[in-house]
Amino acid sequence: MSIRHGLLALLSNGPRYGYQLRVEFETSTGATWPLNIGQVYTTLSRMERDGLVEPGGADDQGRAVYTITEAGRGELERWFSTPVDQSDRPRDELAIKLAMAIAAGDADLAAVVQTQRAATMRALQDLTRAKRTAAKEGLAQRLVLDSMIFKAEAEQRWLDHCEAVLKEKNT
Template identity: 80%
Template sequence: MSIRHGLLALLTQGPRYGYQLRVEFEASTGATWPLNIGQVYTTLSRMERDGLVAPGEQDDQGRVVYAITEKGRSELSRWFGTPIAQADRPRDELVIKLAMAVTAPGVEVRQVVQAQRTATMRTLQNLTRAKRAEAGTAQRLVLDSMIFQAEAEQRWLDHCEAVIASLSPNTPPPADPSRTAPSSQE
């Protein structure tokens, strides 16, 4: 995720100092991606170096406020207008974990899948509860995205389990209490 672009977007609302940016970033994302204050100031420093922000005067408490520059606005506009490519996203640790589990001797892959399924279901329940409590549009969109990702992960785990079962048909898949029983029409 681009902290840089998130901070630039916040600065379009007016000059801010680092702590304000951190608080507003976390509020906008429903505190889903907490920021370290050092990360905020490091990013601001790099953006200043790149001409995307300009520091202002210190306030009474010694805090420096930053403002977005025209170059920063252009960069933000470019970012908003450019789709994020799948290849630009970080590696998926779960995919790597399951790929390695399949090839590692002595690993019970079904147990790895089942442990992940349980954790993902718990995450999905927590996200759903958080969504009911949230009021802001930005927070809701972030939570919706995370819910959809968790649902997709559950479907992918179903697929993994089916592939594993097809490769070793003598071993039934583990019982999963979080999944519904098949209907009589199946």
């Protein structure tokens, strides 16, 4: 997902000013993707240049607000109707780390796996606590946290598999 599409989604609900977009973006993503306010204004500027948003004057407190254009709505609709391709996701740094540990030849693979297992378990516990406190915050936060929990659980299962393969190799 790009910041651009996230901001367009928020603007589809009505005019917003930059700081408001930043807060709503972070809230909607369960605070898992913090934004710098400069990123928000740079993205808005580019979207204005591309005809996706336009300045909408100022609110009652004098803050410049932006509105989504028809072209912006079209871009948002295209984004929502396009599935996320596996190749569009960032690389899996943990898989690469283990592959490089194997390539290095002298790394303690079991220790690498155990270190990651402990870190993933702590993250899973933190996410579970966050989900309990965010339950009343809204559906968007819950779904983001659920996704993160499922990914952490899947990582734990993959680490179990790695351990089994390492044991098999060493026997």
